[in-house]
Amino acid sequence: MSASAPRSARALAVAAVLAAASVVASGCAPAVDENWNPPTWPTTSLTVVEGEAAPLSAQPGQPLASNVSPERIRQDGVGIQARYLLLPQVPAFNDAVRAYIRAAIAARQEVTGAAYRPQAGDVGAGLDDRTCTPGSTTTPAAQLLADSAVAGPVVGGGAATVVCDVVWAAGTLFGERLRTVMSNADAVTADTAETLFADASVGDVASGAQLWGPDALGTLAAEVVDGLRRAAGSLSLAPVADPSAAERLAGAFATTIPAAAGGMQFTIPAGFTTDGLMALGIPPTDAARTILVPTAVAEPLFTDFGRRLLASVGQPYSGPSVTRPGDVPVDCSLTPCVALTYDDGPSDLTPSMLDALATHRASATFFAMGEKANRYAATLQRMVAEGHLIGNHSWNHPSLTKLTDAQIASQLRDTTAALEAASGQKITMFRPPYGDYNARVLAVAQMPAILWDVDTEDWEGPADDVLTERVVTRSKPGSIVLQHDIHGNTARTVGAICDGLLDRGFTMATITQLFQGSVPNSGAWRSAR
């Protein structure tokens, strides 16, 4: 013990010193640098986010509903159903939209070998539901095709389904995205979309791709590719030399719309990739990605139209509204049309009929009598102002075949003069009273005689529902319906008849519209078929 005690003490002392040294050493760890910031990716002007901007609604009851003219066609011959919106007073935009629809029709004609003719639905078809279903241009294709209110009827194992969304409405700028889903019995064979913009203040139109100037693709492609690789979680700092990027991006540019918060955005679909991304091992995008381009970056890359679009951000929509039937753009080669015609007026009943027609955005043709022109001048002027058509129905309703040539000429000439004087509209057609005409009458008239193929016999006083049913069920695309705006039942049933025709998918057109703007100069015509 006498020797081991000091040794133990020394050992303990050494251990204590080591422990103390350890404590000291453990306290010597490099200090945490809380001010240090991790490096960031190379600065990019673009932001990549998942998803797409929510579309606007132009459904009935929404403010935009008054600014658009919705159309819906369903044609079982070639297998197509389409919903799209037209704008009042912007014919260039409407032409572009119709061209898009016609391209889908042409594709189906090629597949089926069938010819397209406007087709009306059965009674109760529900085709009065015409506007865009918000979100339908981004809904999964399978979901669209499962909805009979949207999907094209299957013909020859396939169909075309065209849907629409309002993607922009600000200032005088309006944007509509159209999407076509082509399918066969097994699968979706094509799913394409195009965005069309209109500036109602100048009446011009541009596609999404046409918003960008020639330098835009080259300028933005590299940044988009870099943004996509970062969004995919890439760790590589290798630069992407990607000549294919601009080419692939061109399709995405077609989806360009203004971003609600300013700047522009375009959407890259799921499955997007480029040669450079593939070479780096970056997989195709697993979901749609929206690329946000700040105003400062987008503006110099934009066309004049694009800059106008940028400037509209934040403004309420101030484009034209459909305030009268004449504002409805009508193309009877695309949609099934029917012409409601009223003889023997005007009368005191006519203004209420004009009210009902206006409510239903329905145009009509009034074959008025010369002897009433002066008395009902205001009514005639209202017809013209609201977009209806006035035709000649003789001075006092004689049977023209029983008159001499001079008498026929007098009946028609005096009436034309009186109607033109009262209404301000040029008279270009006539309807012989009782439908009574012959070659001599036509020769003297030097105007086309417009007859009818749907005679409602309203003058016999049928019940309102019978009268309505006659018009709604007997009408075919191109039909001309005979009624008289001097009978109470006819006046009372305008609204119900319009409802029934709209439900079957009809557009109510004037005679001129029914003949697609080219009424024959002579002859007698019972329909436009």
Place this chain on the structure above:
Amino acid sequence: MNETAQAPLTRRNTASSRRSPTPWWVWTLAAIGGVGLVAFVTVIGVITVPPAIANLQTHVATATEPLVLGPESAPVIVTVPEGWLITRPDDSHARIVTPDRGLIVDASLSAADAAQAATDAGVAAPMVETLASGLTVAHGSPSGSSEGAAAGPDLVAVVGPVAGGSVVFVASSGDLERYRAAMASLVEGVQP
């Protein structure tokens, strides 16, 4: 030793022999005290020595002193961003930490190629990319991990081919997205 020095010792031994024996309880107390002291020192040692040793093995990365993993015959050189902390438990492993301790990466070597090593590390479907260095990186989140979770790594990135196979980086962070670019700079630091 001379006699002058020995004399007092003899006297002390003589005096000691005359003392009564030390009581048993003194020895008991001394023994208990000794055992307690040894236990205390041991505990302190266990707590402080490993981190102390680690600290002694930790150095701050510089541009001129890259991290070398593996044997001298087949070294793998990793240029760690300047200012990051490197701890070397042995020649084949390193712990690399950002200066703010927000990202902790354990580096080791694998004999497998990058994609296989990533799969072996639990990444079900690794993304395989070409790096600016020309090497390949296979990376992804290991199954069951979730960013910010306390347990488990958040990202596995394997770079190869290098001598002997590939370099496996296993990263943990409370905010991986914030440190993803930092992670990129680290994997790009592996020399071909």
